[in-house]
Amino acid sequence: MKTIRKSIALNASKEKVWDVLTQDKYTRDWLSAFSPGSHAISDWQQGSKIVFADDSGYGVIGRIVTHDPYELLSMEYYGVIKDNIEDFESKEAQVYNGTHETYRLTSKDDKTVLDIESDIADDSFDSMSDLWDKAVLRIEKLAHD
Secondary structure: OEEEEEEEEEOOOHHHHHHHHHOHHHHHHHHOOOOOOOEEEOOOOOOOEEEEEOOOOOEEEEEEEEEEOOOEEEEEEEEEEEOOEEEOOOHHHHHHOOOEEEEEEEEEOOEEEEEEEEEEOHHHHHHHHHHHHHHHHHHHHHHHO
16 A cells, blocks of 8 residues: 655635535536546535545545544545445455545645645556546646636
C-alpha cells in the first residue's frame, strides 16, 4: 500500500473549497476524473457511511472518520461495490479495508491550501496518481468559478 499526496493552493475561501469537496453539484464534476458518472452518497457527517460509485456499478464504501468543517475531512474504507452490489469479503474488498483518504484545508497568504492523501494499492498507484492530478485541476476550476 502506498499513499498518494497532492497539494494545491487555491484562490478561494476555505468555505468554497469545502463546498467543492462535499456538495453534489461539485463532486459529480471532479469525481468524474476517476470514472464517468462518479458521485458521492453521504450526509458527510462524522461516523456516517460514504459511498463513491460510478455509472458502471463500481465503487468504494467507507465511513467518515473526521468531519471538521472547513478544516479536515477523513474517511476510512472497508468495502467495494461490484456490479451495484456491496462487497466486504472478496480479495478486492480486503485490499480497501482500512485504507484512508484525507482532505486538509489550511490558510496561507490569502489562499486555501488543500492537501489530499489517499491510500492506494501499489499496482494502482501510478494510474490513480494521474487521475488525482486531473481531479485536483477540476477542484481548482470549481473553486475559482
